[in-house]
Amino acid sequence: MSQRQLAERLGYSDSMINLVERAKRPPSKQFAELCDRTFALDGTMLRLYMATTWHKAPEYLRPWLEEEECATVLRTWQPMLVPGLLQTQAYAHRILSTWPGVTSEQVEERVANRMQRQSILYRDQPPSLNVVIDEEVTRDHIADAKTMREQLLHLLEVAEYPHVTIQLVPYAARPHCGLMGGFVIAERNGMCYAAYTDAQPVGRTFDDRQMITDLIRKYDAIRAEAVPFKESVRLIEEAVNRFDA
Structure with a gap:
């Protein structure tokens, strides 16, 4: 496909x-998504685009982003906070602002990176996301009532x-x-x-098989204590009403 043909399909100029x-x-991001659509790719261009934004994330987090x-x-357990992939911009800003010595510019960059990461949930073939959180997360006044x-x-x-x-x-x-x-545990092709x-x-990323196996066992044990999905939704709705009061 020539540059002109691609430009016509994407709606961009040849230059x-x-x-x-x-x-x-x-x-x-839109350019990458359009390329994926045009070439019938499974999010390849979007993942490459995401890789160009990793430098905005803290260094310790970059291995995990990949x-x-x-x-x-993705299976995640969080006892204290809403998981990053499900945070709103205001909530993320409140959390990331608490780091000692962080500048306002760094906070804005990290919030932007966190919001960008969430794009994986909205692509054509998103990962299955299984989230288990402590009920306290829905009640804690970690931010103002409007943000919560x-x-x-x-x-x-x-x-x-x-x-x-x-x-x-x-x-x-x-x-x-x-x-x-x-x-958080990442799975691909059943593994x-x-x-x-x-x-x-800071957090850390690892691929040690025994450690991952231990985490899977822990995740299963925690999830066994959780209430069913529909009941969890009802509890979150009740929490919303409390913040309305």
């Missing part, structure tokens, strides 16, 4: 195609997607093995191949 091909101008992009299934209400409504919206499941672990389940920290764990001072 824009030329500049992107020669790495003289970075493509936009693994996250390739996953067909907006965040909870966003959870309800995302929960309507067929590839997303959200479950809450109730207070009655405590103590349980998930209280020591959150984590769990990477994981990310929360830790101090």
Whole structure:
């Protein structure tokens, strides 16, 4: 396909195609998505585009971003916060602003990166996202009431997607093995191949088979304590009403 033919299909000028091909101008997210559609690719161009934004993320997180992009299934447990892939911009800003010594510019870059990461949930073939969170996350006043209400409504919206499941672990389940920290497990082609764990001072990514197996067992044990999906949605709706009060 010539540059002119591609330009006509994408709705861009010949010169824009030329500049992107020669790495003289970075493509936009829309450009990447249109290329995927035109060439019948399974998100390849979008993943490459995402790779160009990783430098805006904290260095410790970059290895995980690469693994996250390739996953067909993501399983996550979070005892304290809404998972990053489901955070609203205002909620993410509140969380990322708490880092000691962080500048306003760094916060804006990291919020933008977090929002960009969420695009994997809206591509043509998104990964299945199985989220288990502590009920406390829906009640905690980690931000102002408006931000919390907006965040909870966003959870309800995302929960309507067929590839997303959200479950809450109730207070009655405590103590349980998930209280020591959150984590995410990435799966591709039926095999769990990477994981990310929360830790101090920063989280870490690993691919050790035994450690991943241990996390899978822990995830299954935590999820066994969670209430069913429909009941979890009802509890989130109740939490929204409390922030309305």
